[in-house]
Amino acid sequence: FSNSGAEANEGAIKLARIRTGKTEFIACEDGFHGRTMASLACTHKPAIREPFLPLNPRCSFVPYGDAEAIRKAINKDTAGVIIEPIQGEAGVIIPQEGYLREVREICDEKDVLLILDEVETGIGRTGKWFAYQHEKIQPDIVSLAKGIASGFPMGAIIARDGLEFSKSEHGSTFAGGPVACAAAIATLDVVEEVLPSVAEKGARIKKALSAHDTRVAGLMVGVTIGDSCSKVQQACMEKGVLVNCAAHGNIRLVPPLVISPEEIDRGCEVIDAAIRSVC
Ligand SMILES: Cc1ncc(COP(=O)(O)O)c(C=O)c1O
Known part of the structure; x- marks a missing residue:
């Protein structure tokens, strides 16, 4: 768990780095992932990113909706691709059907992790629990926040089997605190009903x-x-x-x-x- 969306992405980036042993990421132009250092490194908007250069991890940006551009940008140091299933801050940009499926295939082929930032699109926002379910794919890592606890500060990182943090690799005092979890559990019940x-x-x-x-x-x-x-x-x-x-x-x-x-x-x-x- 985390306390925000940026922190969830921070955790997702750490998890991808430590489990792959690789250091670089690919993200999309106009994409937004948060304002902490690693999430900011993968956030495109020059006005908020450039004052903090150089940022870590190294992230290259490709046009949103262009899966082939991701293929071309992947190199031997690429740990993961981080994208929003629908770009929110960019103005609700919905990619062509099949985009996420194609990105999934490319990540499999090139052996890099697919991290979906569902901070905005997750928890029922698009009519399914996760936006990736519309494309019937499985990401490697998903980050969540915003709607997860109805406005109470909370975020979460979900990863597939085999991609767990080991003890002491990640943590935070308040992450997954009892009040946040109670708010999230209550929220999930309501979302189930209204979905x-x-x-x-x-x-x-x-x-x-x-x-x-x-x-x-x-x-x-x-x-x-x-x-x-x-x-x-x-x-x-x-x-x-x-x-x-x-x-x-x-x-x-x-x-x-x-x-x-x-x-x-x-x-x-x-x-x-x-x-x-x-x-
Ligand atoms: C897609 C996406 N990722 C990450 C974030 C950052 O979340 P937070 O503001 O909770 O740090 C946002 C916030 O707008 C977002 O829209």
């Missing part, structure tokens, strides 16, 4: 915002706005609806999975009106 409704709720948002350029994966929604994104954000806030401007002028909507149909309709009404008034 079957997530796809339907996402479809409701898609329909309500059909006049706009949306990308929807369960309750993870991107709306391309462009330069006026922050004005739309402001207009929504004035009507009591909080939305987030992610990268490249995209609004990112990640409502709680327990959101009701009525709340969806009300929220989308405000967002639709805000886009129409500003753009």
Whole structure:
């Protein structure tokens, strides 16, 4: 366990390094993995990464959605490939179907670990427990946080058999503390209950915002706005609806999975009106 998403990725990177004995990683352009040193090394955004150069581990970046670019970037020192199944901070960028499957095959062929950062996409966000389940693959390591304990600080690293930390290789005083675990257990019960409704709720948002350029994966929604994104954000806030401007002028909507149909309709009404008034 960990206390945040960045720490979960920190652990995933350590685990990949220690079990493979290799030191380098491949990540994607526009990808976000956190702000601690190793997770930052695999985070692409130059504005937050470059002030801290040189960073460790060494990470090379390839275009998101291009599996062949990953194949080309792998070298003898590559320990793992770390990617988001859907890029969140980048503006909810959903790759073509088959991308993760292809990356999985390349990692198998080249004998490098596939680390999926499901900090944003995990715990039911896309309508399945993990986003990778849509592609029917098995990653080697998965990092989780955000929704795992309904906002209580917690993260987790899951790894396949044979990829465990040995005693004293990793740990943290508060990680997996009883209050966080109680919050997570309670959350998982609720997610289990609402999971079957997530796809339907996402479809409701898609329909309500059909006049706009949306990308929807369960309750993870991107709306391309462009330069006026922050004005739309402001207009929504004035009507009591909080939305987030992610990268490249995209609004990112990640409502709680327990959101009701009525709340969806009300929220989308405000967002639709805000886009129409500003753009
Ligand atoms: C995909 C992804 N990974 C990692 C993180 C970092 O998580 P935390 O802010 O809990 O450190 C985030 C946070 O936005 C994220 O979206």
